[in-house]
Amino acid sequence: MGDIFSNFGDIFGDLFGGFGFGGSRRSADANAPQNGASIRVGVSITFEEAVFGTKKEISFNGNEPCPECGGTGARKGSKVETCSQCKGRGQVIFQRQSLFGMTQSVQVCPECHGTGKIIKDKCPNCRGEGTITRKRTLEVSIPAGIDDGQSVRLPGQGEPGTNGGPRGDLLVEVRVKSHPTFQRDGMDLYANVPLPFTKAALGGDIRINTIDGDVIYTVTPGTQTDTKVRFRGKGVPSVRNSASRGDFYVTFVVQVPTKLTKEQKELLEAYDRTLTDIPNAGDAGKNKKRFK
Ligand SMILES: [Zn+2]
Ligand SMILES: [Zn+2]
CATH class of the missing domain: 2.60.260.20 (Urease metallochaperone UreE, N-terminal domain)
Known part of the structure; x- marks a missing residue:
């Protein structure tokens, strides 16, 4: 069984709309720490469980740093090289001659796809990705009074960050079943x-x-x-x-x-x-x- 997380962070629902989900934004610097993406999972609870609170075990697939290569994506003992085309910046400047003279555009490096690194000898365990998908199981405390559609956020239980960036959050969206009389x-x-x-x-x-x-x-x-x-x-x-x-x-x-x-x-x-x-x-x- 996976790690057990018994404390809940904060609860947010439609009141707190406009929450930015999704992945990390690529910053200009390929080597800057990037926050991990949030993972969203759903859980269904009874009407009474929503009123009085409950604990639910949830399972979901998430990425983990590859234990074989430590997240570098390179085979053990081999080196990760700095991309020669972008010199590790992850971006390249294209110059083009136009009617108005030279124009420049910045684009993601086609050689390293923005990572700034070249892996010649890929880790066989993660195929060079640096992460592996693993099923995780957590116990989530759902507070009394939660309403249908609200979520419980577990900070730092989402996808791992890159270049030492923090993990994303796990967002557990709660579905409350209806009650025959209430x-x-x-x-x-x-x-x-x-x-x-x-x-x-x-x-x-x-x-x-x-x-x-x-x-x-x-x-x-x-x-x-x-x-x-x-x-x-x-x-x-x-x-x-x-x-x-x-x-x-x-x-x-x-x-x-x-x-x-x-x-x-x-x-x-x-x-x-x-x-x-x-x-x-x-x-x-x-x-x-x-x-x-
Ligand atoms: Zn690996
Ligand atoms: Zn490159």
Whole structure:
């Protein structure tokens, strides 16, 4: 197994857009230290893992300095020569005669492809590349409160730099699976909770599933459908401060039974007969005109 990295660096998401990914820019000097490129990998986690944080083992392919040649690309014992065409600068100046006289252009040296070095006897292990591809495995700490699309950055775990430049970063992009009942918006959670119509009318205790487990909630008599209740601190922790949590919003959806037993039907009919003082309820009996 590869090296284990247990600390996470910083987290960034779309808030910090415009992050420059990708490789190192070639500077003018072929021998100047170059930063290694970033490596991006994806990891998929559950809704609960995103809320409470988790550790994930991730595997990815990355380049390592070749252990055989120490990253030079030359066979052991052989020398790396300085490119004679560019004298090690990696760039050559082309001169061209034009209507306006001599013009000069700087181009990447075609002989050494900008490295400034010529390897006559290539290292057989890396074929002169100086790096080998290796599968690496790391354990990544994913902080509580991370949201879909955000990334965890592990500094110095990317591709190796060249000419002694620092390694790039590893960027672990987190994909959060959806949840069957909870919806998330930032640090807040939302859910629809079915409420039997009798409980809505009479009030009483019901069990509500929060992300922290079940809680008993006392419904007030006469609760209507679409009534919203807030459970403070039962939301998602802040990714930067786990002591701070969002809220959980429940929307009650009053359930009307679609099937009734004979006994239930009789009870409801008895109840219905008590509603005659309400204009649009009860049996549409005498003294009331039917709508045609
Ligand atoms: Zn090698
Ligand atoms: Zn050259």
